[in-house]
Amino acid sequence: MSLISFLDYASVFVFALTGALVASRQQLDIVGFAFVACLTAVGGGTVRDVLLDRNPIFWIAQPTYIGVACGAALLVFLTAHLFESRLKTLIWLDSFALAVAVPAGTGVALALDQPILVVVLMGTITGCMGGLLRDVVLDDVPLVLKQGELYVTAAFAGATAAAFARPYFADPLPALVLCASVTWALRAGSLAFGWRLPAYKSRPPRV
Amino acid sequence: MSLISFLDYASVFVFALTGALVASRQQLDIVGFAFVACLTAVGGGTVRDVLLDRNPIFWIAQPTYIGVACGAALLVFLTAHLFESRLKTLIWLDSFALAVAVPAGTGVALALDQPILVVVLMGTITGCMGGLLRDVVLDDVPLVLKQGELYVTAAFAGATAAAFARPYFADPLPALVLCASVTWALRAGSLAFGWRLPAYKSRPPRV
Amino acid sequence: MSLISFLDYASVFVFALTGALVASRQQLDIVGFAFVACLTAVGGGTVRDVLLDRNPIFWIAQPTYIGVACGAALLVFLTAHLFESRLKTLIWLDSFALAVAVPAGTGVALALDQPILVVVLMGTITGCMGGLLRDVVLDDVPLVLKQGELYVTAAFAGATAAAFARPYFADPLPALVLCASVTWALRAGSLAFGWRLPAYKSRPPRV
Numbered sequence: 001m002s003l004i005s006f007l008d009y010a011s012v013f014v015f016a017l018t019g020a021l022v023a024s025r026q027q028l029d030i031v032g033f034a035f036v037a038c039l040t041a042v043g044g045g046t047v048r049d050v051l052l053d054r055n056p057i058f059w060i061a062q063p064t065y066i067g068v069a070c071g072a073a074l075l076v077f078l079t080a081h082l083f084e085s086r087l088k089t090l091i092w093l094d095s096f097a098l099a100v101a102v103p104a105g106t107g108v109a110l111a112l113d114q115p116i117l118v119v120v121l122m123g124t125i126t127g128c129m130g131g132l133l134r135d136v137v138l139d140d141v142p143l144v145l146k147q148g149e150l151y152v153t154a155a156f157a158g159a160t161a162a163a164f165a166r167p168y169f170a171d172p173l174p175a176l177v178l179c180a181s182v183t184w185a186l187r188a189g190s191l192a193f194g195w196r197l198p199a200y201k202s203r204p205p206r207v
Numbered sequence: 208m209s210l211i212s213f214l215d216y217a218s219v220f221v222f223a224l225t226g227a228l229v230a231s232r233q234q235l236d237i238v239g240f241a242f243v244a245c246l247t248a249v250g251g252g253t254v255r256d257v258l259l260d261r262n263p264i265f266w267i268a269q270p271t272y273i274g275v276a277c278g279a280a281l282l283v284f285l286t287a288h289l290f291e292s293r294l295k296t297l298i299w300l301d302s303f304a305l306a307v308a309v310p311a312g313t314g315v316a317l318a319l320d321q322p323i324l325v326v327v328l329m330g331t332i333t334g335c336m337g338g339l340l341r342d343v344v345l346d347d348v349p350l351v352l353k354q355g356e357l358y359v360t361a362a363f364a365g366a367t368a369a370a371f372a373r374p375y376f377a378d379p380l381p382a383l384v385l386c387a388s389v390t391w392a393l394r395a396g397s398l399a400f401g402w403r404l405p406a407y408k409s410r411p412p413r414v
Numbered sequence: 415m416s417l418i419s420f421l422d423y424a425s426v427f428v429f430a431l432t433g434a435l436v437a438s439r440q441q442l443d444i445v446g447f448a449f450v451a452c453l454t455a456v457g458g459g460t461v462r463d464v465l466l467d468r469n470p471i472f473w474i475a476q477p478t479y480i481g482v483a484c485g486a487a488l489l490v491f492l493t494a495h496l497f498e499s500r501l502k503t504l505i506w507l508d509s510f511a512l513a514v515a516v517p518a519g520t521g522v523a524l525a526l527d528q529p530i531l532v533v534v535l536m537g538t539i540t541g542c543m544g545g546l547l548r549d550v551v552l553d554d555v556p557l558v559l560k561q562g563e564l565y566v567t568a569a570f571a572g573a574t575a576a577a578f579a580r581p582y583f584a585d586p587l588p589a590l591v592l593c594a595s596v597t598w599a600l601r602a603g604s605l606a607f608g609w610r611l612p613a614y615k616s617r618p619p620r621v
Binding site for chain 3: 052117121124145148150152153199
C-alpha cells in the first residue's frame, strides 16, 4: 500500500469516527451514522479529486474506503455511550483526522507536480472540506470556522510546510510527516492552550 | 426514450414539485420557485454524473430537463394554495421522488458496470442528494436526516435490492421496478406506520 | 488578457471583498477572512467549470486568482472598521460582483457553443453560486434567496439578454456589456427602489 493510500485510509477512518459522533449527538439510527460518517470521511478527498479531475474518484476506484467508514460508524454506534464527553472526544478526534487528511491532500497534489500554491490549497481543502460538509449538513457545532481557534490556519501551515520541504528530500515521506506534525501541533495548541491569530474586532468608525 | 431517461424525467418532475413547495413555504417569487425546483430536481443526478465523470452532465446534454423542472415550478406557483397542508403534500411527494430517483441513479451505475458497492452508493446518493441540497440551502424542514424516519435507509435498501436482483434478469426493468417498490414501501411505511430502525440514545456513562 | 479572464479576475476580486466582509461580521481571523474570500470568489466559477468539464479548473490553471482573492481579504481585514455600515457595503458590493460574475459565466458557455438554455443557466449559476456558498457556510444574511428581492432574477435576465444579443455582433463584448448592465440595473433597482416580482402568498384553501 502506498503512503498516500495509507494516509487516505487513516483519514477516512478518523473522520468517519467524528461524523458518527456528530450523528450520535443528533440521535440518528445506524444508517444515519453510516451516511454522515461516509460524507465526512470521503467529502474532502472527493472535492480534491473532482477539482484535480482525478478519475475515478478514490472511493469509486477502491470501494473498501466506504467499508472502512461504515466500520467506524458501527464502532461509534456501539461504543459512544462509553465516553464521558462526546463533544470533547469529537473535537480531539477531529484534530487527528485533520492532521492525516492534510498530508493526504498535499501528497496527491505533489505527486501530480502541481504548482506550489495549488499543492497548499489542495492540502487545506482536503483537510477542511470533510468537516465543513459535516457541520453544514448536520447543523452541529461548526469546528472549521469557529471564531478564535486555529483550524484552516493549522491545515494551511501544515500544507505550506510540506510544499516547501518536499524538494529537499528524495522521498515524499519526510515532507508529509512534517505536514502532519505542524498541522496537529497548531490545532492541538489552539485547543489546549488557546493559541490563536488576532481576530478582526468591530470598532466604532473613525470620527 | 430509454428507461433511464424516463426515470430521470420522472424524478426531475416530482423533485421539482417538492422544491417549489418548499419555495412556497418561504414565499419566494416565481424565479425563486424555478431556482429551488431546478436545484432539487437535478442536484442528485448532477452529483452522480460528476462523481462518475459522465460527460456532459445529463441536463447539459438535454436541457429539456430544465424545462420540465420549470414547468413543475410554475404548476406549484399557480396551485399551491389549493392544498390544505403543503407540508403533508411535500412529504408525500418527496417519497415518490425518492422512489424514482433511486432507480435512476442505480440504473446509470449498473449500465456502467460499476462494482456492486458503487452501484448501491450511486442509487443512494442520487436519491438523497437533491433533497439534501434543498434542505441545506433553504433551511426548511430537513427530511433526509430527520431522526426516527427511514429515508437514507429506504434509498439504500432499494438500491441494494436492485443490485442483487439485476444478474437474474436479461433486462434492467425488473430490477429497477423492484428498487422503486422497496424504496417507496419503506419510506411510506415509515411515514404512515412509524417504521424505524433503533436510534442511538444517549445513556449515562457506565460506572 | 482575454475578456473572459478580465471578467473572471474582476468578479473574483469583488466577490472576495464580500466574503471578507461577511468574515468580518463573524469576527474571524485573517486566515478565516482569506478562506471565506476564496470560497466566495471562486465558488461560482468552480461549479461552472466542473459542470462544463473544463480542465483544469480556472484557478488551478492560474493560481494568481487565489492571490487576488487573498489580497482582497487582507484589504478588508485592514479597512473594514472604516465603513459605517458593513452590511450596506456588503449588499452593494455583492451587486457589483453579481454583475461581473454573470457575464463571466455566460461568456465561457457562449465560447463553448453551448445551447442557449445552457448558456443562460451557466451565467446564472456562476453569478449566484459563490454568494450561495458563502451564505450557506457562514450562516449569515442570505442574499441570494432573500424574499422580495431580485437576485437570481437579475442574473437570469442578464444572462438571457446576452444569449439573445450574441448572434447580432461579431465580437462577444457588446453582449457581455449588455449582460452586466441588465443584471446590475435589476439588482440595484431592487435594492434602491424595491423592484420585485409578485411573490407567492399563502392563502386559505378555497371552500
